[in-house]
Amino acid sequence: MTSNFLKLLGGAATTAVLLAGTISAHADNWKYAMEEGLTDPQGMYATKFKEEIEKNSDHTIQIYPVGSLGESADAMEQAQAGLLQFIDQSPGFTGALIPEAEAFLVPYIQPTDPKQVRKFFKESIAINEMFHEVYREQGLELLSVFPEGEQVVTTMKEFRTPADLEGMKIRTMTSPLLLETYKAFGASPIAMAWGELIGALKTNMVDGQENPTIWIEAYGLDNLTKVLTYTGHGQYTTAVMANADFYDGLSDEDKQLIQNATKVAHDYILDVAVELDETGLNKIKETNPDYKIVRLTEEERATFKERAKAVEEAFVSRAGERGKKILDQMKKDLAASQE
Ligand code: 6CS
Numbered sequence: 421m422t423s424n425f426l427k428l429l430g431g432a433a434t435t436a437v438l439l440a441g442t443i444s445a446h447a448d449n450w451k452y453a454m455e456e457g458l459t460d461p462q463g464m465y466a467t468k469f470k471e472e473i474e475k476n477s478d479h480t481i482q483i484y485p486v487g488s489l490g491e492s493a494d495a496m497e498q499a500q501a502g503l504l505q506f507i508d509q510s511p512g513f514t515g516a517l518i519p520e521a522e523a524f525l526v527p528y529i530q531p532t533d534p535k536q537v538r539k540f541f542k543e544s545i546a547i548n549e550m551f552h553e554v555y556r557e558q559g560l561e562l563l564s565v566f567p568e569g570e571q572v573v574t575t576m577k578e579f580r581t582p583a584d585l586e587g588m589k590i591r592t593m594t595s596p597l598l599l600e601t602y603k604a605f606g607a608s609p610i611a612m613a614w615g616e617l618i619g620a621l622k623t624n625m626v627d628g629q630e631n632p633t634i635w636i637e638a639y640g641l642d643n644l645t646k647v648l649t650y651t652g653h654g655q656y657t658t659a660v661m662a663n664a665d666f667y668d669g670l671s672d673e674d675k676q677l678i679q680n681a682t683k684v685a686h687d688y689i690l691d692v693a694v695e696l697d698e699t700g701l702n703k704i705k706e707t708n709p710d711y712k713i714v715r716l717t718e719e720e721r722a723t724f725k726e727r728a729k730a731v732e733e734a735f736v737s738r739a740g741e742r743g744k745k746i747l748d749q750m751k752k753d754l755a756a757s758q759e
Pocket of ligand 1: 455456568593613614631632635656
């Protein structure tokens, strides 16, 4: 009896030691790079994702905010090479690598009304089903796509028509379709990395730029321009991915862990995102009361919508048949979010 009891105890102790060994052997430190700071939307998402992973496993996440690993393009190379396990990169920078991702940049394809934004990002078939294989082909497992607020344009002078934009040098992110957009809108676009924008505005190398209000206020872009214009043409969208080889090599348990953390972080950021526009605008009004805010009327927007048709054509010629299918689906998703 005693010897049996000891054997049993010995067995249990061995199992406990083995189990502890197994857990610590799999306690990895995963690297996560993003294009923003910890208090910006991408940082809020990343922090929530990290909390969930660390709460439910022995793994840890190391977040690398904007600037710590170079510009967006540098971080993407590191993620594709497997030096980083996770990356948040926005379609505004992914376009040269993944032309289909520029569907998020085609003007007047996404909702700007906060009530519709949540539904669109949660239920869109294009986003939740069609993009997966597109990112996979670049060695990336797409985890989340989420909004950061309506794209608004800040300039030195007021504009209401494409003719008013003539000669204005507008900075865009580096995806080629953004150059097509601002050309179609009548301006002279210049693509550049985030790290160059503030210097370019200060030295008048550019006369304006587009971004959501929350980002404009956080980085003082309103103080470097005179007018902020709501054109209604887009939503700043971003995407979180894992290196596909890393993801495929994980145990089923760890894959589930990542999917669960993704869901929690996505739900959280969608709740936050619908308030970002208002929060950003209110802060701008408070800290910069003389700043001019313009909302183009429906009639004024109609001219820009007309010009956007050329951008859609440019998108299809770059992204091909599959890109067109994605875009058509996004239009249906937009209509569904407005029902
Ligand atoms: O304009 C940009 O380059 C930046 N805009 C936002 C909202 N996030 C990161 C990005 O680099």
